[in-house]
Amino acid sequence: MDLQDYVDNAGDIFVLPEAVIKIKQLIDDDAASLDDIAEVINYDPAIMTQVLKISNSALYKFPNTITTVSKAIQVIGTRSIYDLVLAYGVASAFKDINPDIIDLDKYWEESVSCGLLCKYLAEEVGIKEPEKLFVCGLLHNLGELVVVQLNAEVAKKCTDISSATPLALQKQHLGFSYIDISSRLLKVWGIPSDIVKIVECTHGEQKQANTQEEQIIQLGYLLALNNINSDYFSKFDGVTPDMYKVLGLDEESVDAAVDFCNLQLMNALALFSPSSFALF
Numbered sequence: 001m002d003l004q005d006y007v008d009n010a011g012d013i014f015v016l017p018e019a020v021i022k023i024k025q026l027i028d029d030d031a032a033s034l035d036d037i038a039e040v041i042n043y044d045p046a047i048m049t050q051v052l053k054i055s056n057s058a059l060y061k062f063p064n065t066i067t068t069v070s071k072a073i074q075v076i077g078t079r080s081i082y083d084l085v086l087a088y089g090v091a092s093a094f095k096d097i098n099p100d101i102i103d104l105d106k107y108w109e110e111s112v113s114c115g116l117l118c119k120y121l122a123e124e125v126g127i128k129e130p131e132k133l134f135v136c137g138l139l140h141n142l143g144e145l146v147v148v149q150l151n152a153e154v155a156k157k158c159t160d161i162s163s164a165t166p167l168a169l170q171k172q173h174l175g176f177s178y179i180d181i182s183s184r185l186l187k188v189w190g191i192p193s194d195i196v197k198i199v200e201c202t203h204g205e206q207k208q209a210n211t212q213e214e215q216i217i218q219l220g221y222l223l224a225l226n227n228i229n230s231d232y233f234s235k236f237d238g239v240t241p242d243m244y245k246v247l248g249l250d251e252e253s254v255d256a257a258v259d260f261c262n263l264q265l266m267n268a269l270a271l272f273s274p275s276s277f278a279l280f
Contacts, residue, residue: 095274143181
């Protein structure tokens with residue numbers, strides 16, 4: 001299969017929850033109100049529960065408990081709520097992936113780590129709506145799950161990071177990267193173009209970063225890859241000083257980002273890993 005075959009098949013197999021699509025439509029509709037968005041979320045008990053869990057999690061540290069979706073939207077903001085609902089919706093769309101092909105726990109650890117690192121770095125440099133960077137980090141490697149579902153043999157070959165980097169393995173066995181699949185699938189789903197553009201830039205070897213957001217995901221990706229695969233990579237493998245200095249950060253800031261990620265990882269996995277959706 002070529003790249004487009006993977007994307008076309010994935011678009012047929014993996015379907016976003018209707019609420020995610022509806023919320024995006026409402027956000028794009030100037031006539032829609034916060035109550036309209038809250039009503040859609042409240043109609044889906046799984047998404048409603050997730051929004052309240054995330055709003056009251058360590059990701060936000062609000063002093064008072066948020067008990068309603070309407071209050072969550074007021075406090076966090078409409079776009080940030082959409083980003084978090086999107087993160088949940090995409091993760092749930094892939095909840096039935098075969099765990100025998102790849103180490104799914106490690107997959108989600110790396111994806112959530114990338115999200116946490118990107119959000120932390122975005123906050124450090126003062127980017128508005130850092131949740132968007134969390135979502136980009138979380139979703140950047142969806143292409144791997146697509147290949148697991150559609151071509152298990154190739155997916156297994158691409159896990160042998162003892163012999164080469166993930167990108168090199170993907171280019172060798174697929175001819176393109178998982179990021180290429182991820183970004184095209186997000187387009188098929190109608191995900192906002194700003195998220196798609198950031199995901200497209202995940203690999204610096206493939207695409208030059210021209211914005212702070214693109215620079216952050218390239219740095220966050222490498223830090224997460226190295227952190228979760230510490231048996232194979234050191235903390236700064238592939239990371240050059242220019243990658244964080246261009247953001248106005250130093251090595252101490254990067255260390256702090258990794259420490260934050262490690263402290264928050266288990267809690268964040270409980271919110272965004274599909275294994276935590278079993279109750280729903």
